Each structure stands twice: as structure tokens, then as C-alpha cells.
Amino acid sequence: MKHLPLLAALLLTAFPSFAQTIGPIENLVRYAHPLVGTQRMGHTFPGATVPFGMVQLSPDTDTISYEQNGKYNPKVYEYCAGYQYEDKTIVGFSHTHFSGTGHSDLGDFLIMPTTGPLQLNPGTADQPEKGYRSRFAHQTEVAEPAYYKVQLQDHEIRAELTATTRVGMHRYTFPQAEQAHIILDLTAGIYNYPDKNVWTFVRVENDSLVTGYRQTNGWARTRTEYFALQFSKPFKSYGARNYAKKQAYRGFWGRFDQTQNFPEQAGEQLRMYFDFSTTAGEQVTLKMALSGVSTAGALANLRAELPGWDFDAVKRAGQAQWQQELSRIVVESPNKVDKENFYTAMYHAFLSPTVYQDVDGQYRGLDQNIHQSKTTNYTTFSLWDTYRALHPLLNLIQPARDADMVQSMLAHYEQSSLHMLPVWSHYANENWCMIGYHAVPVITDAIVKGNAPFDAQKALDACVTTARHQWYDGLGEYMRLGYVPEDKSGSSVSKTLEYAFDDWCIAQAARKLGRPDIEQEFSKRAQNWQNVYDARIGFMRPRLSDGSFRKEFDPLSTNNQGFIEGNAWNYSLYVPQDPAGLIARMGGNKRFVAHLDSLFTMHLPDKFFAETEDITRDGIIGNYVHGNEPAHHAAYLYNWTDQPWKTQQRVRMILPKMYRPTPDGLGGNDDCGQMSAWYVFSALGFYPVAPASGEYALGSPAIHAATLRLENGKTFRIRAKNQSAKNVYVKEARLNGKLLARPFLSHQAILDGGELVFTMAGKL
Template sequence: MRKTITVSFFLFSFFCFSQENSLTSFVNPFIGTGGHGHTYPGATMPFGMMQLSPDTRLDGWDGCSGYHYSDEYIYGFSHTHLSGTGVSDYGDVLLMPTNDLNFNNGADEKSGYRAHFSHKNEMASPGYYKVFLDETNIEVEVTVSKRSGIHHYTFPKNSKQIVILDLEHRDKVLSSQIDVVSKTEISGHRHSDAWAKDQRLFYNIEFSRPYKKVEYYSPLGGQGDNPTKAAFEFDTSEGNELEVKVAISAVDEAGAKKNLEAEIGDKSFQQVKSEAEIAWEKQLQKIVVETVNNDQKTIFYSALYHTMIAPNLYQDVDGRYRGMDLEIHQSNDFENYTVFSLWDTYRAAHPLYTIIEKERTNDFINSLLAKYDDGGILPIWPLAGNYTWCMVGYHAVPVISDAYLKGIRGFNAEKAFEAMKHSAMQDKLGLISYKEFGFIPVEEESESVSKTLEYAYDDWTIAEMAKAMGKTEDYKLFSERAQYYKNVFDPETKFMRGRFRNTWFAPFDPYEVNFNYTEANSWQYSFYAPQDISGLMNLMGGKVAFEKQLDKLFTAKNETSGREQADITGLIGQYAHGNEPSHHMAYLYNFVNKPAKTQEKVHQILNEMYQNAPDGISGNEDCGQMSAWYVFSAMGFYPVTPASNQYIIGTPLFEKATINLENGKKFEIEAENLSDTNKYIASANLNGKALNRSFIIHSEIMNGGKLVFKMTDKPSNWATKDEEIPKTEITENLIVPAPFIAKGDVAFKNETEISLGVASDKTDIFYSLNDSDFKKYKSPFIISDELILKTYSKKSDSKSQILSTHFYKIDPNLSIKLETEYANQYNGGGNNALIDGVHGAIDFRTGAWQGYHDKDLKATVDLGSSKDVKMVLVNFMQDQRSWIFYPTEITCSVSKNGKDFIELPLQKIEAEKPSEEAGIKTIQFEVGKNIQFIKITAKNFGDLPKGHLGYGGKAWLFVDEIEIK
């Protein structure tokens, strides 16, 4: 079991609500604020636009939400925050009460306006946050409405009363303004650049009493040169308490003022707080669980709370919003939302919304379609009117398809299908190769395996919606593309692998985290074909082989190799619950007639990976996905394949759970004889009839009813027959997988033996050399010259795409000795990568570059005999955003005998010069006559510079091709 932080204030006594047994009293907003959860504890409304929360951290990965439980200082209270993301943004319009005029707010500034605080003087509950700043003796309370909030400050007697407004806080400021409307009203804007490259936010601030003095700070100097900070001082004779009402808008200052007037107006702090608590209580009542275990109840309702924080409303009270074109649009038909972490949330959070948020799901989809209208494409990860292009896949597609297939139709289905198809037909992010070859080659696009797999699932959801809409040709095309996962399956290792120049990326280590996968390794992606689990099972050799491979997943060593990936956490073997690609895997045992194994694993994950503690979430919360897994699984089922309308049964955690549906019906789940040891299902019945299958259908939930489990302490035979297990299977428009080169060096000396393979039984392979006629492959063959190999596979009347591979012949007299070791994940093709004649492209992730981490390059090329050499060229890469820096110095030494070297003039690069762009630099040396040995040394940049995101770490050196002319 994971270690957790335990603190006394986690008792329910710190939650403030008038009803003793309210569900809000079981929400602990501090869960996820420690570890790598990246949540915030402050006040927000369900799916609200404002997130009013303390900021304890200015930067760094574990400061993505602005707050981390391990911190001791509060820098202020800003009005926008992201929940559980892996990238930092927001933290807009910071206010901080203090009693000393000081505009400093850096982490190193001892005299700054930040203030020390203690968790024992901190409280949080849905819609409310309170803290005592013990350094200044100021008590702060905050609460919110949808687009607005109130700060309540209590200053100590006989101290100055100052409120700092800081528009510089966190993100790079593109433009800002502070307009003094009156002694009690301030308005302005803050446009910033972070993850969202052009976020536009406007604000309106009202003080409960007039300030007596204001001073400004400008980064340009002076008091009036476009100030970014202001200090408002208030008269102490007018009392110790001050309220500050704030509203925000993405449209304009007038919009912020309207939002404030409509939502708060003359309401008191207590009124707004009470309304927020009532709204949250109503939300949480959508699922009512019954248990004597208060810790588990707290974890459940905190998880449910986290699923209701994002997506975020992004529209003013008058219906105006800022679109993806950054222009102002009007909507009277739906509420517009932003912050869709779709790579995460399509898996469970959005399927949860189709049950308890049907009306809001329509708004979510209409918001996605508005982004398509305004910006030209369905978003991947939209943030504040910006496309971030973060993560892989086009997962707005399954969100729409899943809703449509469940009968949620409050959107234009024809337009939605057009937008879905448009995403799938793009010519970027590897889709050109995907459409042409049926997979993405390593050399064409980074994270090629993950993209191939996730595109295939997304395409299946397009196919299913096309079938439901009677679009026959689209159904055929996308059901074929849904099978492209087969093209990255290696039948020998039984893993999903990168295809590098039509061979398998090698050497292969399934534990290695490298650029072929998205935040994962091969273990964590080799079970991802939720649309065709039967097909994946067949590739692995059938049910028995599939079950054995699943067993190996959960019992493998719980460590990874390759690059450091902070997202891979919560390991049980190589199952990584802290990141989304693993989330469906425990439920796959149901598909091989072994539901008891699913019950064991789900019970273990529920109890080990979630705790009532700050580090109580085993990875980034990811805008509700980590929590949605818990909500579903604790009720006893999970959507392994969104758009299938199936929920796979696991094991219930509670004696009873009731889903209160929007149509007024209830779906109840009861567990009889439940205990920590009685985690296995002995039998089940649905609405009084025996349920002998290990899955339920969406309509069975939405029609209301009762699902009753009888629990036991030993695995049973419940739902173990073939007709009782779930199945996802593609049976129409079957494809033939593309062949691969199982053996043979693409760059070789003298000769190389070629073996071909295909991940399909009873399938023929045909090949052609240098455009000769195709002939049937029967056995390995040898090539000794540079040539083009073309291949395809055929089964019955179906054939795969034709693949072309260029084989290069290396001068057999040429050899290279590497004195320093490259990283396998960036091997460039192996020991001869620097002399194989193949050049690396501008994207380092495409496999041709050879990478050295915190090491110099030391290589000696042997020409085989003395030759006249005019020039030596060496190519290096820079991508500082990815920790890759040019070398600082490059030396070239030449020798006739390999012992006595003459050093040529040293070449230097200003590698420390900051750059946002990737680049390639060619270094050349003029050599001379009678040279056999050429030694290249390139000095690694070393320690990453101060100001770099990875400061404190070490740089990478990337090299590819040493050319001898």
C-alpha cells in the first residue's frame, strides 16, 4: 500500500455546512493537492468559470494548479485555476491582503508580500475556502458564484490595510490594464501567454468601502507607465473587515461588470456561500452512496466533486463568449465551455456525464462544435479560446459518438459527423502516413504507436455513428481504419511496437519509456484496442494467451527504463493507474471468462490508489478522469469501450449506491454480504431477475431499476461462460495487416538477410525488388546492393497497403567506434547510425537522431585506408524545449595511423542562447590528404541553465550523420 500523509484536520469537523449529514461535508478538497495530483483546494461552482483559490507555488510541474500541499507560503488568491492538469496555466488576477506596501512576490524575496500559513488554520469545502495568514495576522475567506466571487478579509487591529492587485502573477503578460472607475470600483484586463498562447481575460472589482490611497508598480518604472500591479490602502478607522467582489469575463470589461451585477450584486458573503453550498449539495445528490466507512465515503464524494469541476463555463451571463478565432460570439441555445482534457476524460469522465449530466453533455458537444465552427477543427485540448494541440488522438470524436449512440441528441448530428470526419481526414500529426500505410512509421511522427492505436479507436467510434446514421461508405472506411492497431502488433513479442523503416524499432524493451509512446511504455499500450478486444485477443494467440499476458502485466517488475516520465505512477507491476492508458486494463479479465480476477484487481486499485489524504490520488487528477474511474468502479462497473453502450462489471465498494437520474428515475446498486474480504461476486440479479453476464447496458441504467450483488470471499463461477462475457469485435470490412521486415538491416555492409512477416494467419506476402514484378514470399533472401523493397500481404480477396523500404549500403571499409554510450531510446538505428547515410529530420522523436544524455560525443571513424579528405561534416540538433542543446565545442582530429592525431581548429557554438525553435546546425572541418582516422568530440552543454523549465537537470546532445567528403 502506498504511503500517505496523515494530518489531524482531515476529520470532518473542518467542513462547514448547516446540515450535519450533507454530502458536501464528505468532500475533502485537499485530496490531490499533494503528490502529483495537481488539484487546488479553493472555491468553485459546479463546472464554473471562476476558481478562486490560494496560490502557493509560482512555477514547476507540481505547481500546475497553483497550489501544493507541501508549501508554506501563500502568494495571493487568483481567480482561475486548472484541476489536475500536467501543464501549467491560469492563475489570473491575483489579490493579496497585507499590512505592508511591497510589490515583490518572488519565491526568493524574503520581504515580499507573500505570507506564511499553517494547514491547521486552513479550511475548505465545496464553494468555500478559509485560511489565516499567520505572518500578517489576516484572516481570508473566499466564496464564489459561477463567474464571480467574494473575498472577505479580517485585518488585525491597528495595522495597515492594503490589498495588492497583481496582473503579472505566473504567466507571461501580453497586455494588461488597471482602470480606476471610482474609489470602490476597479476594472481592466489581463492578456497572457502560457499553455494558452493568447488568453484574454477581463475583470471587475468592487471594494465594500473606498480606498484612501493607491500606488502603482510598472515593470517599465514609474507610477503611471502601464502598471501591472497596484496597492490599495484602506482607512483603519472604518473597521477591520473588508469585502472584495470580483467577476471575470473572456469578452470585455462590461461583460465582467454584468456578470458581477447578475450573480452577486448586493448579496452578502454568507448569501453567496450558502448558494454555492446548496448548488454543490444538489450536484452531489446525483449519486448517493451508503457505507459505514467514512474514509471511503469521503474519497468517493471528493472524487465526484472533482469530476464536476471541469469542463469550465466560458460564457458571460448575456450569452457572449470568445471563440477559437478569438472573436466574440453569441449563444442563446447552449452554454459554452472550455478546458476539455479529452485524451483523459473521454475514457470515463464523459461517459459518467452521459448518465448524470445528460443536459450538460449537450452543452459540452455544442461547445465542441462551436469550436469547430469558430476555429476550423474539433479541438484536442482547448483552453480559454486557444488550441493547445496537447496530447494525441482526436478524442472529441468518441465523446460525440458515445452521446449520440446513447440517445443524447440535443445537437446537430449531421454537423457533428461532418466535424468528426474532418478531424480524421487531416494531413498532420501523422495522419498522412496513417491513411496511406495503415500505421504511423517511427520516422514520420513522434509517439507513433500511441497515435496509431488511439486513431484506430477514434475511427471505430466514427464507424459506429456512421452505421447508426445509415452512412454505408463511411462505415466501411472507418471500420477498416479501426483495425489499423493490427499493424503495430509484433506477433513474436506480443507487444505493440514502433515500426522503423518497416522493421521493428530495436533493440526492444517493453519497459522502456521512449518517443514511440505517449506517457507510457509498450506494456501500457499493448492492451489498447478497446474497439476490438476479440481481435486483439486473436493476435495474442487466444483467450489463454491473452490472460497470461494480462497476468504478466500485473506481476512484472514495477519499474521502467528509458526516459524519466513523471506521469507513470501508481504501478502494480506495469499497470500504471496514475496515467490513463492503463485505466481499462483490470476489466479485461471479464473478456477471458475470469471476472474474479477483475474483481481482485479493481478492489486492490480502489483501496491502494486512492486515499483520504493530500497525496490520495496516484497521479495527475486530469480534469476528473482519475476521479471518474473511482466513481464508476466504486459503484461496481466501468466503461471499457465508450460508444459500445456497455459497462463492464467489476466489484462494488459500497453496500448501496443510488444514481438519481435527470428523468426522475433511480438506478440502485446493492451489495449483500459485502466486506473487505467478500470482494467476489457470487451471484447478481437485475430488477429481480438473475443477471448472469459480467456487463450491463446503458439503457438498463437509464430506465431505472435495481442491480443486486451477492458477495463472497472466494472466486465463484458467476458469469464465466462464453455467452455471459462482454465482447467488442469487428466482424465486417476486415483488413489484412501490412507485412513487416522481421529480419534485415536497412543500412548494411556487404549483405543482409531479409525475413518478412505479418500479424495474420493464412496470409500470403508478396515482394518486389527495384520495381520488379511482385512474387510470393516463401523464405528469407539475401540482398547485397542498395535497393527499394516493396511488400504487401494478401488474404482471400483482400490485400494490405503496399509498403516501400529503402535499403542503404554502407561502405564496407567504413567503420565507427563510439567511446561514449548513446541512450537506447534515441539510438538512431544502432552503432552505425552516424555513418549510415540516413539523416535526422527536424523532429528528434522520429528516430534517426542519436542522443547522449549528460555525456560528450566521442567517436572515431575509420575509413579503412588512407584517403584524401576534403571535408568532414557533423550535424547537431537543438530543441531546448525538450532539453536538447547544441554542443558548446566540437573538435575534429585526424590521423594516418590511428595513434598520432592532429587536432583541427576548434569549433564553438553559442549553445546557451535561448531559443523556442528547433534547429539543425552543420559543423564542417576542412581536412587534408592521406587520412584514415577521424575523431569527433562534441562537448555536451551539461547543466540546464537557470530559467529553463528543467533547471537542475542535465542536457541532451543529439547528433546525426558524420559525413566524409
């Protein structure tokens, strides 16, 4: 009953005028399937979380080590989210997971309930009985937004998970068992390796409350996550083992038996266990609150956010949150699969960035100090991926959150002794993953689109300072030469192209903010893409310090060709700020269309797939790589040619091929929602080719109708007349009844509210 006020608040806060606009909304939560993407390379997790939640409580099916016999183990790549659908065993349930990343971390505080004699090692997938892990079958598995259920066969325990923003809740239904245990494994983690744990610390505060932290040196170099864990039933006894190879200095602690019922534990590799006796069907509920600040913060989060023990009410509240977030866009379609794909994509797009702040407003900053913010602080900014479509989507239908995210980036900048905006913001760390300075398109997109409840001039200064760092990743040479020379800095063409786009974004914001000097400087830099285009071969190509193009060059290969996560075929299209200019440079309309056509239709020899773990047949159409991001805008480039119908056709081909409501239904890493945001936009019929332009390119809607319920109180309705799987071509598009002359739509038009009606046809 404690949760009723929360539920009521949730239902009342947003969209008071909604009922008048489109009538009651059906249950959208049931269309979102967390298991989508858990098979093969989606790297999503199936567990329980609320929108943008700090807790992602999810089963881990293996604890692959980053190292095997001292060498990198490529199999670890499959376990970025801890779960692989093909696996037959579950090791336990941990509380933090990235969604869709291609590298990883987290997997904090793995909990596993067991019965029978205590086993403190996880066992192996082949021999789960030799450890605490358990076999499971997908038939017993239920994965819904904010709810996960599975039967742990070896222990005869039904496990159920749900969550609030900062608290994970476990409900374990035990058999009759003299020996029942809850294991808390602080040595477990994702992308783990022997030295990743820097320190672990546990206090048993009383017979049902445990606090502690885990400090790691991983993808995040200096990361500490704190917890407070409360049990619904007091444990009978408990114990600890330190598995550190190097024994922690014992000093005068040596005279105490710290292995049993000793409440103050610290060491590098701790595993804890808590003992119970259970009757048949007895339920033991756990609440695990997290904090990036302190165990006191975790406990305060626990008490503020989840004071009671009503698992079902927490699940209902979590699903109500999802219903609220998903209903920001209400789609209509006679085909259930359309809604499943759409709301699964919405679900995945609303998992991250994640809240990284306690209920009292405190959070840990990049400087490792504790800061206070009135806005919500977020982390997990996988910006190289998400600047393209995810942040534009949030800027459109979650503008308040997107502005808070921008403020989080600006705080990161303020806390950076390098004076850098985040590249990949990761739990009070910068992990430097990928290239560019793509906080810039996110911040400038917000400024250009009028969503800047922050000091926009200061934000622009942060963008400019970031973009002028001589030391950063070829940027000094870029500023001196107009391109990144491959002999000085690898992936030089990708860097040049992306810097040029980011620079163009700065110029757009500078124009909006009346800073002509900045606008001029960065408009000029935005032209630098031209410096790596080799007109003789018609491709972007790595260039050396002496001005020459590098001789060795294979435009199909991704291996050391001056590009990252893409080859020259894909990357040569990366001038989102000026497709017309690119077309002219590439020989005009006809030659450009031919390049695009070839991209989608050519056959890529197998040998290229061996080069990059991140590029697989799953995510490829011809030589178009949808599984990675650099060409995500490519299908929309036909809009700048005389054949925009090909955009419509390509988009409607990509959508069903790359997105299916099945575990193997994602064509590549979801990359913190970028892949899914691409779906949401494209299914609605438009896409932000150049964030910070204020304009979208039209494609071909895949739904029959959709209502965008905007935070400004207005709605924007999209309808597709004569919609069908075959009617992929847009015969005409009318905005508020007025025929659109060009296949583009302004952001302002959406904000103004109104209706966009597509008339679909099966032929041109």
C-alpha cells in the first residue's frame, strides 16, 4: 500500500490534457520485450529496470574473464551485458548493466540464492552443480519492463526481480530447505579480470541489513559503487571469504575469526553468504539500493525510494513508469509486431543515459568529489553512438531529461582538469571510448532547438575549449593541417570527418547565440571533410602529414584503413552537415546515387568480417553496415538526390531486417539505445541526419499512425494513409494539410503541434 502515492503521483504528473487529445491509452508495456537483443550481438540485458534507472537488475549467464591464460579472451565480448540467450545456466543477478555496449564493465553485487550445502564458487557452465550457479530454461523465464522471473532449477528457487530508480528488489520463493543461502559475490563482475577489483568493503549492520562497496579499475579507471542490502527475513548466520591471491595485510585482525558472523569485512576479493532455513514456498525478499556517493547515500536511497516490502506494488509502479514513458509516443497499427518492435525500441532507447545521483541530489563527480545538483545528474554517455539519433530523440520527446543530460555533461566539463566535455562518461570517469567530441552535437542540438535551460554561452565555450585541445587525439594536427594525418594518429579519416561535423555543430550554436567569430572559425573547420576526399578514386582516404594520400588502401576493409567501425564505402558518406556539398564533390547526383546503390547491393567478401568483432553478417545489408553507427544516416541521403524514393525503400527494407521482436532480433549492439532510436525515428517516418540542423529528413513511416505527446503540452500526429508492408513509397506528405515540397521536416513544425499525413503507395 506504501506505493499507492507513488503510483498516483506518476499518473498525475504528466500530460493532464492527454485524455482529451487521444483518449485512453492501451497497455503499451506489454509490447516491450527486454529479451530482444539478448541473443548474438545485441548486448542487451533482460532484467528489471525503470526508465533511465540507476539499477539494472539482471541475470548474468556467465562470468567470462577478460583474460584467459594472461591473454585477451575474445569470448568476453559476448558478455557485455552479462547475459547470452544460448546459455543454459545463470550465475546470479547483478545490479548494474550497460545496454548494448561493445565493451563493458559493471555487473556489480551479484546475488544468488541457493539451497543445499554452501558453495561459494560460481561453478562452470558445463558443471553448474560444482558451484552456486544454476541451470534454467527459457520456458520458465518472463522478461517484462521492470520485471523478470525465472526458475533456478538446481536450487528449486523461483527468482523474481523488479526495481525502482535506485533500488533493485529480489523475491525468491524457496522450497523447504534446512540450508538455504543468499550469496553476495563481490568478486563477480562483467569484463572481469584478476586485478579489476581494487577494494571491496562490507559491513553487516544488523541481522537483515548489509552495506558496502566495490572499487574497480576497469573500463572506468577509478570507480566505486556503494550498496545497502536489506533482507525481509533475518539471516541465521553469515560469513565471508577473501579470495585475493595477495592476502590483505592482516595486522592485529589476525586474532579474530573473520570468516563467520564477523560484521566488518574488507579486502580485495570478498564473497559473502547469508544463511536461512526455509519452509516450502517461503518467500525471502531483498532490496539492494545503490549509490555512487556512499553507503549512507545508498541507505538513504533505500529508505526514500523503497521503504516497504510489497514486491508486486513495486513491480506495478515500475511498469506504470514505463507506461508513462512509452506513451510519449502512441502508435497505431493493426499488426502487433509493429507495436512490439516500436515499444521494444522505445524501451531500449529509454534505458540510458542512467541516473547517477542520490535522492538528496548528491553525486560523485569526475574529480571524485561529491557534488550537489538540483537537476538530475546522469552518466553512461556513449556519445559516439548516441549523438546521432538517441539524443535527438530525447531532445524531441524527453526535452527536460535531455537538458539535464546536457547539464551533466557540462558538470563533467567543469570537473575535468583536462577541460574536456565527456567522450564516454562512465560513473564519475571518462573512459575515452571511440573518437570525436560528440558531446558537442548533443549540446548544440539542445541549443539550436531551443531546449537550453542552462547557460548556453558557457556551454558553447565548453564546446569551443574542447574542440581546441592540441593534445587530443590528432586534434592539434587537424587544426594545423585541416585533417588528421594517418601517420600521426590512427583512424584519421574517421576523426577528420567527425571533427568536421562537430565543428559545424559549434558554428550552428554560435550563430544562434550571436557569436560570429566562433561561427566563422568553426564553419571553416566544418569544411575539413574535403581534405580527406580523394577525388581520383571517389573515396575518403587516409592522408599523411606530407599531404599525400596513403598508398596502401582498400575501401572495403575496416582494418587499419584510417577508419573505425566502418570502411571507406560507409564512411565516405559521412558529411551529414552538407550532403549537397558531398554529392557535388563525389561527382554529382548520378555518381552519388550509384555509390549509394552499390553500398546497399554489393556483396562483401567474408574475409572482411574476420577483421572486426563488432561487424557481423547480422548487421549488414550489402556493404551497408547497420550494426555500427557511421552510416546510420546513409539511407536518408537519397533525399538530397533526385531519387528520394530510394530512401523510402531502403528504410522499409532495413526496418524489418534489422529489428525483430525476438531474442536475436537486433542486427548489432544496441549501443546504449542508438540502434533503437534509429528504429523509433525511422518507423515514424523521419530521421535527424544532422543533429543541430533543426531539420529531419523524411523517410517512410512503418506504422499506421502515431501521436507524439510533447512536453510543451502539444501533440504532433503522424498518419500513413494506405499503409501496408508493400506500400513503402510516399506518394505525398502534407503538414497540417499543406503539401510538403521537399522531403524534410523542421523540428519547430513538430513543436508547434499538428499533423503530418503521408499517403503511401506500392509503386512510384
